[in-house]
Amino acid sequence: MPDSPSTGVLNAGSVSVGREMPEGTALLDRAMDRYADGDDSAFAALFSGLGPRLVAFLKRMGAAQEQAHDLAQETFMRMHQARGHFARGKSVVPWAYAIARNCYISHARSPKARMARNALDADEIEIAGGQEGNAESSNIARQMAETVQRALDAMTPARREAFVLLRYEGLSVEAAAQVLGTTEGAVKVRAFHAYEAIRIALKEGETPKPTETVSR
Amino acid sequence: MSAPSNPDDLAFLNEIPDLLQDAPRSASSDVVASGSGLEKNATPNAPAQPPRGVAGPTRAQLRARFRLSVLLSLAWMGAHLAVYGVRENLSLLPPTYVLAQIGAPFVIALLSMLVALSPGRLGLGVAVGVTAALALAGPLSFALAVFRVPPPLPVTVGSWVSHLVCLDLTLVWMSVPMLLFAFYLRRAFPTGAGFRSALVGGSCGLFAGSMMNLHCASVEQIHMVLGHAVPVGIGCLVGGLLVSRWLRA
Numbered sequence: 497m498p499d500s501p502s503t504g505v506l507n508a509g510s511v512s513v514g515r516e517m518p519e520g521t522a523l524l525d526r527a528m529d530r531y532a533d534g535d536d537s538a539f540a541a542l543f544s545g546l547g548p549r550l551v552a553f554l555k556r557m558g559a560a561q562e563q564a565h566d567l568a569q570e571t572f573m574r575m576h577q578a579r580g581h582f583a584r585g586k587s588v589v590p591w592a593y594a595i596a597r598n599c600y601i602s603h604a605r606s607p608k609a610r611m612a613r614n615a616l617d618a619d620e621i622e623i624a625g626g627q628e629g630n631a632e633s634s635n636i637a638r639q640m641a642e643t644v645q646r647a648l649d650a651m652t653p654a655r656r657e658a659f660v661l662l663r664y665e666g667l668s669v670e671a672a673a674q675v676l677g678t679t680e681g682a683v684k685v686r687a688f689h690a691y692e693a694i695r696i697a698l699k700e701g702e703t704p705k706p707t708e709t710v711s712r
Numbered sequence: 713m714s715a716p717s718n719p720d721d722l723a724f725l726n727e728i729p730d731l732l733q734d735a736p737r738s739a740s741s742d743v744v745a746s747g748s749g750l751e752k753n754a755t756p757n758a759p760a761q762p763p764r765g766v767a768g769p770t771r772a773q774l775r776a777r778f779r780l781s782v783l784l785s786l787a788w789m790g791a792h793l794a795v796y797g798v799r800e801n802l803s804l805l806p807p808t809y810v811l812a813q814i815g816a817p818f819v820i821a822l823l824s825m826l827v828a829l830s831p832g833r834l835g836l837g838v839a840v841g842v843t844a845a846l847a848l849a850g851p852l853s854f855a856l857a858v859f860r861v862p863p864p865l866p867v868t869v870g871s872w873v874s875h876l877v878c879l880d881l882t883l884v885w886m887s888v889p890m891l892l893f894a895f896y897l898r899r900a901f902p903t904g905a906g907f908r909s910a911l912v913g914g915s916c917g918l919f920a921g922s923m924m925n926l927h928c929a930s931v932e933q934i935h936m937v938l939g940h941a942v943p944v945g946i947g948c949l950v951g952g953l954l955v956s957r958w959l960r961a
C-alpha cells in the first residue's frame with residue numbers, strides 16, 4: 497500500500513492523512529498556542545492545517561460528505577470556545593480529534609439528526625494513482641476501498657474509531673486511548689477486531705452484519 | 713493478507729487500504745473560514761478568522777477566572793465557618809481523628825482537583841483509569857473514615873432533623889465552589905469529561921465535608937455519614953452526570 501506524500505500540514509492543499517508529520521504538527525501546535533493566548537491571526541493556519549484532517553476523520557467515522565463538513569465547522573466552533581483550556585506545549589491534533597469525536601457522537605445521538613451512514617459514492621473514493629493507472633487496476637482498487645468502507649460501516653463505532661485513529665489518522669496507541677477515553681489495551685483490542693473484520697471482508701468478499709450502536 | 717501473529721504489534725493495520733487517501737485535498741477546498749464563521753465552498757486561500765460572537769476565553773482570562781474561583785470559594789467557606797463557628801470540642805479530639813476527618817478529606821479534595829485539571833502528558837487529561845479510581849475513592853474514603861476511626865468522645869444520638877440540617881448546609885457550602893469551577897472550566901474537557909467533572913464535584917464536596925467536620929461537633933457515625941458524607945457523594949454524582957455536560961468540549 498503506497499504511503500501518501502508528507503508535504504506539510506499548513507499547506508491546505510497538500511495535507512497527508514494517516515501519517516504523523518512532526519514538522520507540520522509542531523507548526524500547528526505553535527499556532528494553537530498563539531491562538532489560545534488570544535492571537536486570532538493563528539486561526540487561519542489552524543484551520544487550513546486541521547480542517548481537511550477533521551473532515552476526513554469525520555467521514556471515516558461514518559459521517560456523510562455534507563455532515564462531515566458541518567461537524568468540522570462545529571468542531572472549530574467548540575475549539576474556539578475551549579481554546580483557553582488548551583494546555584501549553586501539548587499537541588493540538590489529538591485535542592482536535594477528541595472534540596471532533598464529541599461533535600460526531602452528539603450528532604449521532606440526537607434523534608432529530610440521526611447520522612446517515614456514509615454511503616461513500618464511487619466517485620468519492622480516490623485511490624492514489626488511480627486516475628493515471630490503467631482502468632483495471634483502478635477498478636480493483638476502487639472495489640477494495642468499497643469493501644473496506646462497507647466493513648467499517650458494519651462494525652461497532654468503538655472498533656471503527658479505534659481503527660480509524662490508529663490506521664488512518666496516524667495517532668499513537670496512547671494518543672488514541674486518550675482521545676477515546678479508554679485504556680491502551682482496549683484500543684489495541686478494538687483495532688485488532690476491526691482489522692480482522694476488514695481482513696475477512698477483503699478475503700472473502702463478505703461484510704459482517706450491521707450492529708450499529710453509538711458509545712462514548 | 714494473513715492473520716497477524718502478534719496483535720500487539722499494530723504494523724499489520726497498514727495492510728488495510730486507505731479509501732480516502734486523497735480526500736483532504738478535495739475537502740480543503742470545500743471548508744474554509746470566513747469573517748463571520750466557517751463557510752463551505754469558498755476558496756482555500758480565503759482569509760480565515762475565528763467565528764465572531766462566540767469567543768472563548770483566552771488563557772489570560774482563564775487564569776483570572778481560576779484565581780477568582782479559588783478566592784471566592786475560600787471566602788465562601790471561610791465566611792460560613794466564621795458565622796457558624798469551629799466545633800467546640802476540637803481541642804478534645806485526638807490528632808488521628810482530626811487528621812482522618814478534616815485533614816485527609818482536605819488533601820484528597822486538593823488531589824482530586826489537581827488530577828481533574830491536569831493536562832496529562834498529551835494535553836487530554838490524566839489516564840481514564842486514574843480519574844475514575846480517584847472519583848470513586850474520594851467519597852468512599854470520606855465515608856470509610858467515619859467507620860474506620862472510632863468516635864473518640866461519648867456519642868450523643870442526634871435527631872433526623874440534625875442530620876438533615878448538616879446535609880443541607882454541606883450541600884449549600886459545596887454548591888458555590890462547584891458553580892464557580894463549572895464557570896471556570898466550561899468546555900475544558902474534550903475527553904473523560906464525566907470522570908473529570910465527577911472529580912471536580914467530588915473535590916468541592918470533600919472540601920465542604922471537611923469544613924463541616926470542622927464545624928459540627930457531632931461524632932455520631934450515622935450523623936456523619938448522612939449529614940457529611942452523603943453530600944460528598946452527591947457532589948460527585950452531580951459533577952459526573954450534570955456538570956460534565958457543561959464542561960465537555
